[in-house]
Amino acid sequence: MSNTILAIESSCDDTSIAIIHNDAILVNKVASQSIHEKYGGIVPEVASRQHLVNIVPVLDVALKEANLMMRDLDAIAVTRGPGLLGSLLVGVSFAKALALSLKIPLIEVNHMQAHVLAHFIDSPSPSLPFLCLTVSGGHTQIVLIKDSLEMEVIGQTRDDAAGEAYDKSGKMLGLPYPAGPLIDKKAQLGKPIFQFPEPQVEGLDFSFSGLKTAIRYFLRDAIKVNPNFVDENLNDICASIQDRINTILVNKIISAAKKTGISEIAIAGGVSANSGLRSLMKSTAHELGWNLYIPQFQYCTDNAAMIAQAALFKFQKGEFAGLDIKPEARLVI
Ligand code: KG4
Ligand code: ZN
Numbered sequence: 001m002s003n004t005i006l007a008i009e010s011s012c013d014d015t016s017i018a019i020i021h022n023d024a025i026l027v028n029k030v031a032s033q034s035i036h037e038k039y040g041g042i043v044p045e046v047a048s049r050q051h052l053v054n055i056v057p058v059l060d061v062a063l064k065e066a067n068l069m070m071r072d073l074d075a076i077a078v079t080r081g082p083g084l085l086g087s088l089l090v091g092v093s094f095a096k097a098l099a100l101s102l103k104i105p106l107i108e109v110n111h112m113q114a115h116v117l118a119h120f121i122d123s124p125s126p127s128l129p130f131l132c133l134t135v136s137g138g139h140t141q142i143v144l145i146k147d148s149l150e151m152e153v154i155g156q157t158r159d160d161a162a163g164e165a166y167d168k169s170g171k172m173l174g175l176p177y178p179a180g181p182l183i184d185k186k187a188q189l190g191k192p193i194f195q196f197p198e199p200q201v202e203g204l205d206f207s208f209s210g211l212k213t214a215i216r217y218f219l220r221d222a223i224k225v226n227p228n229f230v231d232e233n234l235n236d237i238c239a240s241i242q243d244r245i246n247t248i249l250v251n252k253i254i255s256a257a258k259k260t261g262i263s264e265i266a267i268a269g270g271v272s273a274n275s276g277l278r279s280l281m282k283s284t285a286h287e288l289g290w291n292l293y294i295p296q297f298q299y300c301t302d303n304a305a306m307i308a309q310a311a312l313f314k315f316q317k318g319e320f321a322g323l324d325i326k327p328e329a330r331l332v333i
Contacts, residue, residue: 003315004068005075006098007308008055010091011083011111012138013047015054017062018304019073020312025121026066028298028305031058040177041167048086055094070102075320077107077311079114081331082138088327096323107311108321111302112333113151115268116143117313118299118306126264126293133253135277136269136302137163137178140206140249142256143333148313151333154260155204155252162245162271165208169215169241173230183238184274190235192243194218199248204256211244239276246277250284257290266293270301 009016018028031054035046063069078095081088099106116132119125131154132143140162142155160168163180170179196214199207219237222229230237249271257265267281278294285292299305314320 003074003312004072005077005107005308005311005315006062006073007077007109007304007311008091008095009079009111009302009304009307010051010055010087011079011081012087012302013042013050014302015051015058016302016304016307017055017058018308019062019066019068020305020308023312025305025308026068027062028303029058029062029065030298030303037176040171042084044084044086047084048090051087051090055090070098073102073104075099075105075107075311075315076102077109077307077314079111079307080108080321080325081111081328083111083327083329085327085329088329092325092327096325100323105320106323106325107314107319108325109307109310109314110331110333111307112139112141112143113149114306114310116145116151116266117148117310118268118295118303119266119293120148121299121305121309122296124293126266126291129262130264130266130293131253131256131260131262132266132268133249133272134269135162135249135267135271137161137167137180139269140208141333142204142253144260144262149317149319153333155206155256157206157208158201159207159209160212162206162208162249163269165211165245166241166271168212172216172219173234173237180271180274183242184276186235186238187242187276190237190239192240193236194240196240196244198244198251204252204259206248206252208245208248211248215241242274242276246274246280249277250280254284254288257288263288263290264293265290268295268300273297273300
């Protein structure tokens, strides 16, 4: 059975369209919205308007690069949630219109499942069951994957996501949004010489709000003594914040691996692009005998290729959606 699936991702601030044919991603286009930088965070209303501007040009480029016509498509896939409602609405409405006019099936995809399933785009992919630490701007989860579409969240954040912890810490340091990649860059030039506390959260759940407060007070006190403290120590401060966020994440995935007896371990989501997290995961995997899976950078941050991969599993199982589906901001795995 031929399968050429066009997938749309618009859950946050990136408008992305990918096309998968059989097992191969033919194209994965992402239009990012730098407009949010000046606001220090994503403005939902602006994001949805920007999706409206971007979505048709991104579709045109994707089809052109894949050398395909609309009539070559066998299904349309779209992120139904979780995410920003107005942003999701643009993608879902657009996908419905395409499916209806082309008379082909619609497939709905859960964005968090798709982050996990990004591991099946390239080989080798993890063997089932495996654990995935999904760390993004909106989520921090440890997911137990039993089958391609059967997953259970066994740990999650009780407050801020790991990406938010990076972005909010960066904001306190005067760095522009999103601060995660900048902290990563500066951390590579510094040393983790400042100590921030590790929150004591039982089980496999996370908490980052205490860390945020600890950083705020640390900076306040240090600036009182030396007004130039941040400028003079920026690289070391970034290295220290990064080190603490990453040790919180890795200590929990170590606990999850012990608890489940699983040593197939994966990371996903925007924060998995962090170089410190990648190297800490690699050294931990080496020490504990895990098989570690880290997706290519372009499949870590929000992208439609992962939506296409998730849709392929649904397509193969004949799991199609009705044209009456509605986006859901808080869709769970
Ligand atoms: O998965 P993603 O692209 O979008 C969401 O679904 O949230 O993740 C975006 C998050 C942002 O918080 C950003 O600061 C963070 O991922 N991020 C990083 C790095 N690259 C992206 N955080 C730390 N280090 C990085 N290199
Ligand atoms: Zn995401």
